[in-house]
Amino acid sequence: MxxxxxxxxxxxxxxxxxxxxxxxxxxxxxxxxxxxxxxxxxxxxxxxxxxxxxxxxxxxxxxxxxxxxxxxxxxxxxxxxxxxxYPSAEALRIARDRWFEKSMFQDLGVPTPEFADIQSQDNLDAAVKRIGLPAVLKTRTLGYDGKGQKVLRHPEDVDGAFAELGSVPCILEGFVPFTGEVSLIAVRGRDGQTCCYPLVHNSHEQGILRLSVASTNHPLQSLAEDYASRVLDKLNYVGVLAFEFFEVDGGLKANEIAPRVHNSGHWTIEGAECSQFENHLRAIAGLPLGSTAKVGESAMINFIGSVPPVEQVTALADCHLHHYGKAFKAGRKVGHATLRCSDSAVLQARIDEVMQLIDKG
Amino acid sequence: MxxxxxxxxxxxxxxxxxxxxxxxxxxxxxxxxxxxxxxxxxxxxxxxxxxxxxxxxxxxxxxxxxxxxxxxxxxxxxxxxxxxxYPSAEALRIARDRWFEKSMFQDLGVPTPEFADIQSQDNLDAAVKRIGLPAVLKTRTLGYDGKGQKVLRHPEDVDGAFAELGSVPCILEGFVPFTGEVSLIAVRGRDGQTCCYPLVHNSHEQGILRLSVASTNHPLQSLAEDYASRVLDKLNYVGVLAFEFFEVDGGLKANEIAPRVHNSGHWTIEGAECSQFENHLRAIAGLPLGSTAKVGESAMINFIGSVPPVEQVTALADCHLHHYGKAFKAGRKVGHATLRCSDSAVLQARIDEVMQLIDKG
Known part of the structure; x- marks a missing residue:
């Protein structure tokens, strides 16, 4: 094939x-x-x-x-x-537009931050009155890694913000006092079979994902899977779909979906029985899905801008290098490391080692 | 690089x-x-x-x-x-020729079956007198998967056997009443650092490797590593070197070495922390070696002649397909499956499932 x-x-x-x-x-x-x-x-x-x-x-x-x-x-x-x-034109249409996406969450009863469609500065001013500050103004399409968005904290941030983002269709999202950000990587086969990986805790630096840690028996796992299955079934989705959630008051609010394999699922290459990449391919090829169970305790750390010297990364225990072969450039994801360990205390020590290597660079 | x-x-x-x-x-x-x-x-x-x-x-x-x-x-x-x-010309010179190879084992005190250099039918007749029957006549070079060899059981098998193998330089090897065949995949870095994977039990069908099972705490592990290190250091070897041994009377007799990644090490892709392939590349690139520790209990089953339908292989639990993308042909290795399980009882059940799939084909 x-x-x-x-x-x-x-x-x-x-x-x-x-x-x-x-x-x-x-x-x-x-x-x-x-x-x-x-x-x-x-x-x-x-x-x-x-x-x-x-x-x-x-x-x-x-x-x-x-x-x-x-x-x-x-x-x-x-x-x-x-x-x-795969995924279908309809899934892409929804996922690429924050307005469609959040409207779908709302329709399916999946909690999501307050939001408003913004087509003008007037729209924005009215929406800020309703939703309040702080809030985040985002372009409806094409944003990623913190690009195409502006945090509005004070009334003066609101003035001209629509023009600042290019006077393109935007969405205003209420600020959510979240305690953590988690993502769920789900996969659905052509026959509707659905599997989910364990929830992943994500940490960002300057809007770019830096660290993903796979969880064990996360108390919100089944809630996240319930929300995910509503979306997957609604879209008759085929392939991997990534869900980003905010953890709020012991519950979840959906932030966004990505209709593809996702950075927060890279740990699955070594850390799960069958990786998100293989499972996406199995799904779209009409093959049975593979197990999403974890193998040990895993985390993924992005290399942003540059990859530390290969001889140093490969010298670290429990560390698996993924060098993308891309030119190094500030702010660009050019590689990652997956750590797979026997227990979470060792994992935390290994994460610290990789972070030190990055800080040295 | x-x-x-x-x-x-x-x-x-x-x-x-x-x-x-x-x-x-x-x-x-x-x-x-x-x-x-x-x-x-x-x-x-x-x-x-x-x-x-x-x-x-x-x-x-x-x-x-x-x-x-x-x-x-x-x-x-x-x-x-x-x-x-890498490996060096000298390592290849030794490893490609059964006479050089066995002479080196002998020089290094590594037990090996009795053997004799055979340049003529007269040589063969004399060697059979000394070593006895049964014995195996093999071409010194170019043999693999049971090709280029003849088992001599009875005196009449000896007549004309040298001509049957093409009248090329051969070696006669005494038959060894072995209880099992094991291999050791070892890797040595440019700096002399050496690591070995757990011993692997191998089973052949019609001279071709069918099944490799990685062992746990094999009683002969340290003996095998001792023999391997003698050879690796003697050759100042860089890269992966595979050793095939016969288990005889609670000890080991070296059968042959392969100066490369080896079929009996394919299980390491999923079954070890760092695979034989990555470790070979780390070694020749001058990088630190990766861990050769096992991840769970593993076995590898070769697909010979054809790969069972992909949708059937991928439906098996704990099973990882490796399709080589080669044309199917009788006797040709065209893929393998690695099984990685939590314990050896489950592993044996999974091996049976893959074997049943092969038998159905």
Whole structure:
């Protein structure tokens, strides 16, 4: 089976590393000449809207999937004429737009922060009156890693904020006094079979995920799985879907979903019986899903901007390096390390060691 | 770092799957148009003696390694002029020739079956008188998977046996009444650091490895490691070296070594902290070695001739599929499954399930 992937970054690269042992082959459509997934498959270098090359991809592969959710809707619609596309155009339409996303949460009874659609500064002023400050103004589409958003703390932050974000459709979200951020990586097969990995605690630095720690018997696991299954079934979803939640007052509020393999699930390569990458591929290929059970205690630490010297990372015990082969650049995710340990005390010590290595760099 | 691999089969493929997350890139020199490693790196399609293409490879990569031991000596010598080659020409010279290999065991005090150099039928007749029957006549070089050998049980089997194997240099080996076959996968770094995986019990079918089961606290582990370290240090070896032993009278007799990653070490991908593939690459790249400790109880089952339907293999619990992407052909290793379980009783049940799937095919 040959699988087409829209996007050829590290997620595509890790998909191919997981799928090759299943006998799958890969083609990546990505305009970047140095797309790092190209080491592991065919690279069709073209813009995401380039119909000739999209058609070429569709003709070569058995099905198409995505590495990122901001794929143009027209691209998805065009491809869908020729080849199965997972997740579906509808799932992408919802997930790429914060307004659709939060409206769906609300419709399904999944708690989410207060929110309002913002099409103008007037809308914003009215919404701030209703929701109050602090609040976060975010572009409805295309935001990631803290980009495309502005925290509004004081009345003067509100003035001109709509223009600051480019006068594009936005959403205002009420600030949530959360005690933690967790994510749930779920996967749903073509036949509706659904599995979830253990909840992951996430820590961010400057808006970018730095650390994910897989939990054990998290008290909110079944609640999170309940919320996830409502969304998965509603969308008739196929593949991996990542849910980000805020922990609030002993409950959960849904922040957003990502219709793809997710950074907070990278620990599953070593830390789970079957990784999120393999399970995404199993799901879209119509294969039985693999076990999402943990193997030991795991955490993932992102390398942002640069990867510490390989001889130093590989010298650390219980540490598994994932170098994406990308050019180093400030703020860019260029690799990660997974720690897999026998118990959580050892895990915490190992996390400290990796953090020290990063701080030295 | 870019690594050149002579040979582009499944071992090269699994090396690249292990090395890509270390940030390594790969080029494979292999004459086969369908060399299955090409999905994961550059494919230089050329004969192993093609100096122009060997030179091209040497110019492109930082170091060269091998997927098989029968690489022509001239190829190794030629490459060594331009680029570091691991393991060394001397290690390959010994390992590819059963006479050199067994003579080295003898010199190092490593027990091995009785053996004799056979250059003619007269040599053979004389050696059979000394060693007795049954015995095994093997070509000194190029034998694998039971090919290039003949078991001599009765005097009439001896007549003409030298000609039957092609009148090439052979070795006669005394038959060993072994109770089991085990292998030790060892790895030695550029700095001499040595690590060994747990001993593996191997079972063959028609001369081809079918099943490898990783042992726990094997009583012969330290003896095997002692023998291995003698050989590794003698050869100043760098990389993974596989040792095959017969279990005889509560001790070990060395059968042969393979100067490369080895089929009986494939279980380490899921079953050990750091796989034999990653450790080979760490060793030759001058990186610290990774842990050879087991993760759970593991076994590896080869798929010979064909891979059972992927949807059936992936439906099995605790089972990890490795499809090599090769054309199916009787007697050819085209994939394997690794089973990783919490205990050995479950492991045995899982082995039976995979065997049943194979028998159905």
């Amino acid at each position: 040959k699988i087409g992937v829209i996007g050829g970054g590290q997620l595509g690269r890790m998909l191919a590393l997981a799928g090759t042992p299943l006998g799958q082959q890969f083609a990546f459509l990505d305009p970047a000449p140095d797309a790092c997934a190209q080491a592991l498959g065919e690279h069709i270098r073209a813009d995401y809207g380039d119909r000739d090359h999209l058609r070429q991809l569709a003709d070569e592969v058995d099905l198409v999937t995505f590495e990122f959710e901001s794929v143009p809707a027209e691209t998805v619609a065009f491809l869908s004429q020729f080849v199965p596309v | 870019k690594i050149g691999v002579i040979g582009g089969g499944q071992l090269g493929r699994m090396l690249a799957l292990a090395g890509t997350p270390l940030g390594q890139q790969f080029a494979f020199l292999d004459p086969a148009p369908d060399a299955c490693a090409q999905a994961l790196g550059e494919h230089i399609r050329a004969d192993y003696g093609d100096r122009d293409h060997l030179r091209q490879l040497a110019d492109e990569v930082d170091l060269v390694t091998f997927e098989f031991e029968s690489v022509p000596a001239e190829t190794v010598a030629f490459l060594s002029q331009f680029v570091p080659v």
